[in-house]
Amino acid sequence: MQEARWILPAVVLIFVFFAVSFEEVKGQEKPGIVVGSKGFTEQLILGNMVALLMENNGFKVDRKVGLGGTVICHEAIVRGDLNVYVEYTGAALTTILKREVIGDPEQTYQAVKKDYEEKFKLTWLKPLGFKEPFGIVIRKEDADRLKITKISDLKPYAKNFVIGISIEFPARNSVFRLLAKEYDLKFKDQKPMDFGLVYKAIAEKQVDVTMANSTDGQISAFNLVVLEDDPRFFGLRFVPTYYAAPVVRMDLLEKAPQVADILNPLGGKISEGTMTSLNYTVDGKKQVAEDVAQEFLKNRNFIK
Template identity: 45%
Template sequence: MKKTTMMFVASAVLMIMMTACGYGPPSASTSSSNSSSNNTIVVGSKSFTESILVGNMMYDLLKANLKGVTIENKSNLGGTMVPWNAIQSGQLDLYCEYTGTGLVDILKQPVSHDPNATYQTVKTQYPQKFNIDWLNPIGFNDTYAIAVPQSVANQYHLKTISDLKAVASKLTFGAEPEYFSRPDGYAGLIGAYGLQFGSKKELNVGLKYEAVASNQVQVIDVFSTDGQLTKYNMTVLNDDKNFFPPYYAAPIVRESTLKAHPEVATILNKLTGKLDNSSMQQLNYQVDVQHKSADTVAKQFLISAGLLSA
């Protein structure tokens, strides 16, 4: 998911620091270099739990299955542009990206609500423009979503966002101020689904779940794989009109890396179909709420999925 708003300042600082360390934007002297040239593959990740988890999984899979090659893990690098600049310059070989981020933030194209069209666009244009390939989608879609407490879902028999229409007038919708000001946020949501909530409440992004727990609000905007959804026993309503853009996760890899080590694609594509929104949410929960290490959680998942030996 495009989780850049809260990380913007931190990412800017990181980009300055990492430019000094060789992770800056590509230049004429660095754009043709690649870590694979010295038989090393460098895996990266962004600076939020989910990206770090998937980065660790890719690192573990490559280390276990790619013999004679040194695998390095450069996790927690920063927001989208930090690993993106690093993979372009050859300082990274691969990391996990999201289709919606690739389409809008990197290719600068309009938002699409068609998951397959979004994937096909990034899969086609990345090799043409950047010599970087998209591998198979892993399975989970970390997009925006609408959630209610399970008790509310049970009370009103809510399974889809459309189901809210009949009862919205009885409920209060809560979200961060930005969500109410974005055209693809609250206004777009109620327009697409014909919703009329009884009231709405602006909330600090860190207090949304507490507001639900105290019944100040009954409906909130969330990220679909957020571990807090498990902690607060929330039900994510199905976006039955495909209002929210798709943000399916997939590994992206430099073509030069795949040319040197073609088995990388086969190894990483083993993740395909192994992680849906629910299972990714549970892994995020283990790290963010139960405070387990991302490295341990990633390894345990791979073992349980039959992708790594204990």
């Protein structure tokens, strides 16, 4: 009878032990992560960097890279279709938040971080290091022939030039209108188009001039040049400074706070020169974006 009296308590203890152990293991399970990106080369590289870092740390990752533009990616992460993607502070400030330009890059970063956390339950991790400077791009053959080195040099030729504009530009404080006014440029025509098509258009002479990211690898790949910004229009009064940083759903960080610890060490490690080189490796040398991202992370000892 004494043995029988001990059987039930022992069974209960064993059950409690295994139940607690199961809950501990369950609590340690890493959530699946959906990583997104916009559709152009730089974003494909950065999106794959984020995905590779998460996979290297034991997370199951679903890649949704190449989704589209700023608004598409933003709506996707707000809905919960994405958990993380790399965004630019300038695009967030003017396209998503509809706010006026802030000249100081650190103030811009703090402003979008605060608003994103309050309005969207999204947070910004550390900036990756490079600035995304916009500039005016022209075919090198035209620049050499007409001796155009600065944006102001375009003035006498603008009446014969068609400018190609990314469809996101009109949403950014009417940048094109402000640019034309600042430099007194009266172009023959303007053609709004998807960001991914502007280089093809200028290479095929559908347009003569375009506004583009100065770090884009396609600038070298298509034998284009970035004109000097003599009055420093870009990055000052009208166009905000674009720093890139991972944007993450706050509910993901509540479940897996280590996500920030995994991604934040990448902060400050990608210079403008490095980003330009990575972009060119894809656009000019025709390597795969994921492979380029993986090689960079391995060379910098971020992954094995």
